[in-house]
Amino acid sequence: MHKVMIVDDEPMIREGLKSIIEWDKHGFTVVGEASNGRDALTKYRELQPDLILIDIRMPGMDGLQVIQEVRQNDTTTNFIILSGYADFDYAKQAIGFGVDGYILKPVDEDELETYVKRIADSLKRRGEQQASSEQTMLLRRDELLQKLAGNQSFEETTFDGEAQELLGTPAKYYQLMLIEVYSREHSLTRGDTFKKKLADLIEQKEIGFVFSAEPYIGVLLKDYLLQSGSREQMNGWLAELCGPNARFAAAVSEPVRDWRELQDWAPYVSGLLKRRFMLKGGQIHTASQTREDHQIESDLTPIMESFAQRFFYMIDIGSAEGVEKALREAEAQLGGAGDITEQQLKSTWAGIVSMVLNKVSTANPTLPIQEYLPMITALYLEHHYNEMLDKLNAKLIELAQKIGSSDASSVMKQITDFIDRHYYENLKLETLADLFNYNSGYLGKMFKSHTGQHFNTYLDEVRIQHAIELLQEGMKVHQVSERVGYANVDYFHSKFKKYKGVSPSTYKKI
Structure with missing residues (x-):
């Protein structure tokens, strides 16, 4: 009115x-x-x-x-x-x-x-003319800022009078911020609603301009440096505008004196946000114009198998600390690769978890392993790498606590029990030392003191005892050799004869 x-x-x-x-x-x-x-x-x-x-x-x-x-x-x-x-x-x-x-x-x-x-x-x-004029200016400013954020070329006149008309009074500092708003719930209007509310807030605070920068929302900040307190304040505003059903991730340039310099920053800001999965959600991250390129093996299968085996061992002995340590090591090796995509990371971790569950199921036939299969699907639903790993860590620890060794009174008993369960694998003293967090030399002395035997001797005897049981069941020598952990059948012959005085073939006939 x-x-x-x-x-x-x-x-x-x-x-x-x-x-x-x-x-x-x-x-x-x-x-x-x-x-x-x-x-x-x-x-x-x-x-x-x-x-x-x-x-x-x-x-x-x-x-x-x-x-x-x-x-x-x-x-x-x-x-x-x-x-x-x-x-x-x-x-x-x-x-x-x-x-x-x-x-x-x-x-x-x-x-x-x-x-x-x-x-x-x-x-x-007059109102219609003013609205039309304001709308025209908004469209022109949006076009200017879209070119800026998209690292597109400008006409020479843009750098003179037109820019001042569209961007207002010159500022001492400018920053370019790009924001992605997302949710598991699909919505056609969420982005537009967020953008309008943000534009109203930024205009009210008189700290810059909001514009479309598909697929992101762009903000040109004027004399509002995102440092310490102001960054926390902006975080709070963005979180409040998202509401309970959406989240955001944002990337921002370093402050510059001339708004035109932001054109050089634009690829780095958008490039950082493209790796949103690797960023922490609900935060504003500062882009850098220097980036280290990391190389990752084209075939990740050996890495996956190695970590799957390590997780399995830690779960088997009930070591929550060991599970988390293995997970952080895998995170550092896989997540540090600059060229690996979100989909590749999720697929790699899904493969590792699948291997772990297969091993756990084989070792524990009565365990209802299907209860843990949803954790594989859940990996693909996460928006951020750190959150995905935190939830995965919690589920693996839960599994370790459920099936791991309950007798923690004797480390040596845990170690000998572990050998009895995994004798057929490529066990080494160094493997056990790493699993149980001991120096291998010290653990060797502890093992000799507790069992009266060196580690390799104890392992050989456990293997030979299981080999005798398999031979008595009628299995062939080469099959027994492989089943108890000796890849070379001749080596198995020599070990068997060393401990039993006769060859496995002869022992089978007795």
């Missing part, structure tokens, strides 16, 4: 003017009144009315003096003068001040309504 103020020194006239026509019918509402010129100026500054009905003769300061004072800085407010005299000189002065109507008292209702309707139409056209 447009605002009307009524100025007259007679209270009855002021009251009559409020009701003489239907103001709201023409899009007006009466917001205030004044009884003299001085009071009128005070109310004008406070209310900023679109239309003032003012008596031409008032004590102290008359209507023409009020209009003259207003016109020094304001050429758009509309005036209708009310007068009890048909004075040509007054009318002439009023025309010079750009008034919209001159009505003699007593006021004629139809005459006043004609003027009001004419002014309403004028205000409507």
Whole structure:
């Protein structure tokens, strides 16, 4: 609604003017009144009315003096003068001040309504023109900033008057920020709603401009450096605008003195946000113009198998600390590769977990392993690498606590039990030392003291004992050799004869 103020020194006239026509019918509402010129100026500054009905003769300061004072800085407010005299000189002065109507008292209702309707139409056209002009400027500024964020070339004129017109008063510092808003729930309007709310906030704070930078939302910050407290403040604003059902990740350039320098920063800011999976969510990350390129093996199978075996061992002995240590080592080796994609990382971890669960299931046939299969699917639903690994770590530790060795009173008992369960694998003292967090030399002495045998001797005897059981079941020698951990059948022959005095073939016939 447009605002009307009524100025007259007679209270009855002021009251009559409020009701003489239907103001709201023409899009007006009466917001205030004044009884003299001085009071009128005070109310004008406070209310900023679109239309003032003012008596031409008032004590102290008359209507023409009020209009003259207003016109020094304001050429758009509309005036209708009310007068009890048909004075040509007054009318002439009023025309010079750009008034919209001159009505003699007593006021004629139809005459006043004609003027009001004419002014309403004028205000409507002015509003439409202003809105069109503002929309044009917004589109031009959006185009300019889109080119900036997209590292596109500008016309030379853009760097001169046009940029100042679109970007306003020059700032001491500028920063480019790109924001991605996302959620597991699909929404066609979430991004637009967030952008509008953010634009309103940034405009209200007078700290820059918001623009479209598909697939992101761009912000040109002016003299609002994202450092310490201001970064936390911006984080809070963005989180609040996201609400409970969405999240954000943002990347920002270093501050620059000349906004044109942001064009050089744009690829690094967008490049950082493209690796959003590797960033922590709900935070603003600063881009760098230097980047280390990491190489990763094209075939990840050996790495996956190695870590799967390590996880399996840690789960088997019930070591939560060991599970987390193995996970962080794998994270460092896989996540540090600059060229690996989100999909590759998720697929690699899904492969590792699948191998682990297969090993656990084989070693624990009665375990309802299907309860843990959803953790593989869950990997693909995570938005950030650190969150994916934290949840995976918790599930693997839960599994370790469920099936791992419950007797922690004796490290040596855990080690010998572990050997009894994994004798057929490529076990080494160094492997056990790493699993149980011991120096291998010290562990060797502990093992000899506890069992009376060196590690390799103890392992050989466990293997030979299982080999005897398999031979008695009728298995062939080469099959037994492989089943108990000897890849070379001749080596198995020599070991068997060393401990039993006869070859495995001869022992089988006894």
